Amino acid sequence: MEIKVVRKVLDVNDTMAAQNRQMFADVFVLNLMSSPGSGKTTLLERTLERIAPEVKSAVIVGDICTSNDADRLSKSGAPVVQVNTDEFGGDCHLAAHVIATAAGDIDLTGIDLLIVENVGNLVCPAEFDIGEDARAVVLSVTEGEDKPAKYPLMFRVCDAAVLNKIDLLPHLDYDRDAVLGHIDGVHPGMPVFEVSARTGDGLDPWLDWLRERIAAKRAGKGPAAVDRG
Amino acid sequence: MEIKVVRKVLDVNDTMAAQNRQMFADVFVLNLMSSPGSGKTTLLERTLERIAPEVKSAVIVGDICTSNDADRLSKSGAPVVQVNTDEFGGDCHLAAHVIATAAGDIDLTGIDLLIVENVGNLVCPAEFDIGEDARAVVLSVTEGEDKPAKYPLMFRVCDAAVLNKIDLLPHLDYDRDAVLGHIDGVHPGMPVFEVSARTGDGLDPWLDWLRERIAAKRAGKGPAAVDRG
Numbered sequence: 315m316e317i318k319v320v321r322k323v324l325d326v327n328d329t330m331a332a333q334n335r336q337m338f339a340d341v342f343v344l345n346l347m348s349s350p351g352s353g354k355t356t357l358l359e360r361t362l363e364r365i366a367p368e369v370k371s372a373v374i375v376g377d378i379c380t381s382n383d384a385d386r387l388s389k390s391g392a393p394v395v396q397v398n399t400d401e402f403g404g405d406c407h408l409a410a411h412v413i414a415t416a417a418g419d420i421d422l423t424g425i426d427l428l429i430v431e432n433v434g435n436l437v438c439p440a441e442f443d444i445g446e447d448a449r450a451v452v453l454s455v456t457e458g459e460d461k462p463a464k465y466p467l468m469f470r471v472c473d474a475a476v477l478n479k480i481d482l483l484p485h486l487d488y489d490r491d492a493v494l495g496h497i498d499g500v501h502p503g504m505p506v507f508e509v510s511a512r513t514g515d516g517l518d519p520w521l522d523w524l525r526e527r528i529a530a531k532r533a534g535k536g537p538a539a540v541d542r543g
Numbered sequence: 544m545e546i547k548v549v550r551k552v553l554d555v556n557d558t559m560a561a562q563n564r565q566m567f568a569d570v571f572v573l574n575l576m577s578s579p580g581s582g583k584t585t586l587l588e589r590t591l592e593r594i595a596p597e598v599k600s601a602v603i604v605g606d607i608c609t610s611n612d613a614d615r616l617s618k619s620g621a622p623v624v625q626v627n628t629d630e631f632g633g634d635c636h637l638a639a640h641v642i643a644t645a646a647g648d649i650d651l652t653g654i655d656l657l658i659v660e661n662v663g664n665l666v667c668p669a670e671f672d673i674g675e676d677a678r679a680v681v682l683s684v685t686e687g688e689d690k691p692a693k694y695p696l697m698f699r700v701c702d703a704a705v706l707n708k709i710d711l712l713p714h715l716d717y718d719r720d721a722v723l724g725h726i727d728g729v730h731p732g733m734p735v736f737e738v739s740a741r742t743g744d745g746l747d748p749w750l751d752w753l754r755e756r757i758a759a760k761r762a763g764k765g766p767a768a769v770d771r772g
Contacts, residue, residue: 349578349579349580349663349686350578350665350686350690350693350694351578351683351685351686351687351690352686377693378666378693378694378695378696379692379693379694379695380689380692380693382689382692382693404666404670404696406635406664406666406667433666434578434665434690434693434694435635435664435665435666435667436578436579436663436664437607437633437635437662437664437667438635438664438666438667441633454580454685456580456683456685456708456711457578457579457580457581458580460609460611461579461580461663463608463609463611464579464606464607464608464609464611464663465579465607465608465663466607466608467607467633479685481714482685482711482714482715485710485711485714486711487741512716
């Protein structure tokens, strides 16, 4: 019974996501997901700083409670909308209808890039299409090497992985080949960007990937939605 | 509609949890929760090593996929049952009926302590009573200071917090007073154990807390279930 109901909720979500995709016809939308505390907000701070001169951006931030992340990101000058899911019973993900409402609060005219910072959760957000063009997962090296094997759906539905906090590697027992092997095992060939959002190290390839996707969307070559099956 | 259905699922879960509580009349059950990669398994390895001489333990480990954690924990000599929630559609938490089945695979005779290592997720597991006597949340210092404010339900339903990976503090910009303030803000007076599961630093107060709770359960003074509201 439970499974049937969940399927119905996901079907409704997919319909809303398709509507969002029409609303986002002229803006590249990135769905950024991760565990709590893996550094999504710091990565976005650095990303917005670096691409501001060439790319006009906006952000939707999801959290169960607080506006901490929106407060940090609004310093970038980009319009930021905070969604608190405790208004919907403490939801563990952002659903398409929530994104539709939040995006309605942003003037999307002239916006090239809309980043959605999802609720910190490596499980549930992977199941909910929000009408995005691309998905990226942030994994911090402090979380260990085996998370892609343990949470395969997240790594399967994403188009890129950002391996964050590499500045801490000298202080960890970390097997870089193991994590890259796990990622390749669940999503062969997916690009992995090894960065320190704190120091800014390694950001260029990530920014180039983002720029290419934004340019492809502008040129009308955006990808279709990935089946999360 | 969605909310009503979720309520029904939680009601069924509460009934199953009450049945589990009868099955666990003579064993102290700890539900250990956290984000992915905060160090639950390493904490359990150290905990089992240290209390093995005096406390007979068993473990149920929940993951979406892999038996990595069970493989690590079974080296302790304690009986370990791995639950993979991908058999139930990739569930983001352990529900009471899953625990009932898993516990059925363990001979509980003479077991003093049953630890349930929940799925790595700081949101959903907080909503599901599994018939435990106590709940603890592990938060690693690499996850930042504000997680208790952002994920308040988890910290509200728990009886203790373990602040892990303190060996990394010299390499982080971390405000210890801030995290303690956030924890106290959502759950005033909850004990916080600052440890490094990797080095073994700070484990004694955590082990003492556990020993006291096990002894209280033996003496028939176990606490009632906490309302998760």
